[in-house]
Amino acid sequence: MAISITVNGTQYETDAPSETPLLWVLRDELGLTGTKFGCGIAACGACTVHLDGQAVRSCQVPLSDVDGDVTTIEGLAETRYRALQDAWARNQVAQCGFCQSGQIMQAADLLAEIPEPSDADIDAAMGGNLCRCGTYTGIRAAIHDAARALNGGGAG
Amino acid sequence: MSRLGKITRRTLLVGAVAVAGGAAFGVYQIRRPVENPLRPEEGVTLNPYVIIDQSGISIIAPRAEMGQGVHTTLAALVAEELDADWEAVRVLHGPPAAAYFNGALAHGALPVADYAMRDWQRRVTDGLGAASKLLGLQVTGGSTSTVDAFERMRLAGAGAREALKAVAAERLGVAVAELRTEKGHVIAPDGSEIDYRDLAEEAATRDVPRVDLRPQSEWKLLGRSLPRSDMQAKVSGAAQFSTDIVLPGMKCATVRICPYLGGGMERFDPAPALEVPGVEHVLDLGNGVAVVARNTWAAMQGAEAVEIDWTQSPLPTSTEAMFEQIAEAFDERHNSRMRNDGRPDDQEAQLEVEYRVPFLAHSTMEPMGATAWLQDGHLTLWVGNQAPREHLKVAAEAAGLSEEDVTLHTVFLGGGFGRRVETDVTRQAAMIAAMLPGIPIRLTWSREEDMRHDFYRPAAIARIRGAVAEGRATLFDAKIAAPSVTRQAIGRLAGREMGGPDKGHVEGAFDQPYAIPHYRVAGHLADLDVPVGFWRAVGNSFNGFFHESFIDELAHAAGRDPLHFRLDHVAPESAVAAGVLDAVRDLSDWDSPLPEGRARGVAMTWSFGTPTAVVLELDKTDGPIRITRAFMACDPGLVLDPAIVRAQMESGLIYGLSAALLGEITFTEGRADQGNFPDYDGLRIFNSPRIDVTILQENPHMGGVGEPGTPPAMPALANALYALTGQRARSLPLIHQADFLI
16 A cells, blocks of 8 residues: 655655655655665664654654654755755765765754754764764864854854 | 875876767876776777866766765866866766776885885885786775875876867967966966867877976965865765665665674575565575565565574684684794894893784774666676775676676765775675666665674784883884784785785884884784774774883883873984874873873874874763863875865774774674674764864875874873773773773
8 A cells, every 4th residue: 555755845655565664765765865774773873864853763763654744865955954064065074974964964953952052962962873984073063053054143 | 295206207198088079188007008997998098087078077086985085185186287177077986997006005015114214115115006007906995095196197187288278279379388277268368268178179189298297386276175076965965875876677685694704504495585575586695695675674674584594603602712813823933023123032021911902893884785787798886895896806707797798886985994895795786686687786784784794803912021211111022913904805805815924914013113222023913714804094903002002001111201201212213203292292282281080191103104193181070981182193294185184084083982992893603793883883972072183294205194093092092091090901992991981
């Protein structure tokens, strides 16, 4: 039986089994490969997407539980959190880049909750997102930078 | 300036060939024809670095972009001389081709410490570089990419520029000298502009003028921090890694290979897997199975469901037994003694200690993966890899095809760290694609498969004797035992046994710039068949820990400050290395004491041509020990992109600290006990230090930057722990020995 989900404003029908995690529906069924697989057990954050505006680990959300709008990294540029992608580029954060979709989606969730996060807020919110290249200095700087831009303080 | 200036200029010749609507400019290699890598210009012996056609300027970067920023720096080498518009340049991974050899890899081949290399020795290694051309090793590794490309890619850009100007001069009826170039255009004396795209096709039909390279004082791109060429794709989700290729009718696969390393598969029953919704095929790979399904999740569920009887591993049954086997190497004659100063045997030791470090996994963020498609007898692969020619060769073998019938696209690597030199996943993808002709296959390993089928950083043991007198070290006598990465990994890569003294096994210990009268480092190769491979900084990753931990012990035995003790021994050997110690002392405010509950540790390792010093600050005043600050100073010589150097230093540090604090692979019955990040984690944002980096450019020779930050991070952490608690850690990881914030 086909299930209908809305991703980045577009409605998709999929006949994937309802227990299939959202991650694999996005990547393999819908061809939205910006969301990454890192661990499969919610231990690395690479698969982070938004479900009704909340960050979730898409490897842990079965298709049958997708009861709201999904936003992935491919759709983030259409939201106000494009500011994060711009800040990421200004601060030249990415190295290999594999974890960065998840980092940015998690950071968007943080800024939605706390528009001007402290370093401690960033530590608490971003601790579940692993980066083996060690880009944490850049991630922290880019989050502060994006927060300034979003709060009208201008970039940089 | 650099050694490259003297040696390679006379052997490099720039040429051009026609491509549809434009020209490809590149460099002819030494006087030996090599296969042309770009189809369809077969028979032409040019390896292109820049293509100018109607779509614009594309720069070919024949090294893997795995996060280290190499595409940006290699492209800037061409763009600098070409006067291309940086924002408009596209950067492509080069195809597998013998012409794109890595000549700089051989610089590490002589049994001489880099800091002490004489000019004649550099010339000899350049000769060895020519030999590696013949081997056709197109490898990204050893922190060598920029050094290798420094001359040839600028020459390609300069030759292209002058060829385009020559066409424009003829067209305009003016002298070449009257023309300038800027942002992808030739500019006439009257200010009118001609786009390179309108000149390229004609430029391909004539000889490329010989040109001199611009002096450093005229550089506009090199030496500056440029916007990375891969950044936009990586923040938008558009960057394509091995399993992000979307093809018509594609199926998703995963593998389940015998986890008892060296063991095999006795029998398997695919029936339970075929009952999993979405599973379509269960394939026999010999030592395990591949499961092919409509999506990766179904494939992974299916792989779990296959009933398999494995055969046993021939490895020792416990990690302890493995260490015993490594220790047995001390009873055998040494393989190398590349440092042997004074008369160590005649000296009485005041300190005799043993250090141990564990096996480590690479644990790249992206688990191993590849995409493969066999269509009408031609196999096409997309795989992020560090050795495309080897991957192509292995894929051809696995699919039963000739190499001409295989095309390999190198895509972005979701972390490399040495792991993606290995061809195992490419072999599997080619096998699966060959069994299912016509069906594109997206092969993704589970994290568990990735962690349990690595080519690990070897476990290693060091036994070191030392003595001090009057505040100075008088004896440093080390024996190092471990399985040999060089023998295993180069053997797999080159297909033959590597004999002789193994420099990689003792690098980071024998080649350090300390003046110690009785100074000896012996390498002992252990006979243990755990798969081992290149792991960021290779031998330096364990020898840096051994050497710099023991130097610290000697400093304390001598009652000296560990940083000033180092400076006293380093300054007579190398002003460059003393420079990084001085710089890190200033940066960290080393000479100002810290309050109770906080402490610093220092270490310095010279690896891949770049001395790098690290000071770490620990704090235990608020619960568990936190690594609060890191100070780094490095001297890679001429710096082409400071932001990329800084990013690599930070990255190397975090990778090293992650290993020192948390990293350990242990084995039971030959199977790795760790399977996923909860068992084998890295530092996270909350327990990573704030990092300051000073980059010096006093080193007369260009060194690497991708690896040198890793080795000193580990001993700096252990030395800081000693300063904080008085507890000397002689084994890693530290999490077993102290209460750190994790």
